[in-house]
Amino acid sequence: MDARQYAPATLRNREPILKILSEVLPTNSNVLEIASGTGEHAIFFASELKSCRWIPSDVNSLATDSIVAWKNACPVDNLELPLLIDVTQKNWQQQVKNHAINAIVNINMIHIAPWQACLGLIEGVGQILPNDGILYLYGPYKRDGEHTAPSNVSFDRSLRDRNPLWGVRDLEEVVETATTHNLKLQQVISMPANNLSVIFSR
Ligand SMILES: C[S@@+](CC[C@H](N)C(=O)[O-])C[C@H]1O[C@@H](n2cnc3c(N)ncnc32)[C@H](O)[C@@H]1O
Known part of the structure; x- marks a missing residue:
């Protein structure tokens, strides 16, 4: 059986995201991707x-399983086997303590998970990032409590219909949370389809 899953949005957003990652990731990074989804x-x-x-x-x-299947189908030397990480679990970061992680990438999770996942x-x-380490977030956000586009209003509604704990987050709340954990906002970059790239450094 082929366990590979497909998320069509990844084909649309991967090039714009790659452009930003190639600019902001430290050279020779050990990148932990949280919520990798299909693995595409x-x-x-x-x-x-x-x-x-x-990673x-x-x-x-x-x-x-899908990530492993993609890795088997398209071998890439610098791609590690996936870890099972739930960021709502206390001390999840212990799972990567031996990986010398200096960049963390999280795409399209914060709004499709309870707020607790963003906090975790x-x-x-x-706790993981060393000085100058990078956190990269991608997704739709409200600014100062307001949606930035009509399409985000209906997307937010559809998320909350699926799960009342989900929903498009307010960027300022995410930044405030990050600040309390010694992460400094570096850049907010507008992306296609009313998404943002949000970059923090340690
Ligand atoms: C919309 S998908 C995005 C997947 C992928 N990043 C992408 O852009 O295609 C959201 C992902 O978040 C993951 N996720 C939800 N809650 C999580 C948690 N508490 N810890 C880690 N991952 C979580 C889900 O399993 C799912 O794969």
């Missing part, structure tokens, strides 16, 4: 960013 991003970014070691992960074992992600990242 991991395969693509690892193959394009050859100087990085890419994918997800909370869902169907996702980690940022708390762990604050």
Whole structure:
């Protein structure tokens, strides 16, 4: 059986995200990707960013099975086997303590998970990253409590219909949380389809 899963959005957003990652990731990064999903991003970014070691992960074992299947189908030397990481679990960061992680990438998770996942992600990242380490977030955000586009209003509604704990987050709340964990906002970059790249450094 082929466990590979497909998320069509990854084909649309991977090039714009790659452009930003190639500018902001430290050279020779050990990158931990939280919430890798299907693994299509991991395969693509690892193959394009050859100087990085890419460590994918997800909370869902169907996702980690998919990442392994993608890795088998498209071998990439600098892509590690996926880790099962749930950022809502206390001390999840202990799972990567021997990996010398200096960059963390998280794409399209914060709004499709309870707020607790954002809090857990940022708390762990604050403990993992060395000085000058990078946290890269990608997704839709509200600014000062307001949606930035009509399409984000309906997307937010559809998320909350699926799960009342999900929803498009307010960028300022995410930044405030990051600040309490000693992460400094470096850049907010507008991306296609009303998404943002949000970059923090330690
Ligand atoms: C919309 S998918 C995005 C996947 C991938 N990053 C992408 O852009 O295609 C959201 C992912 O977040 C993962 N996720 C949700 N809650 C999580 C948690 N507490 N810890 C880690 N991953 C989580 C889900 O399993 C899912 O793979």
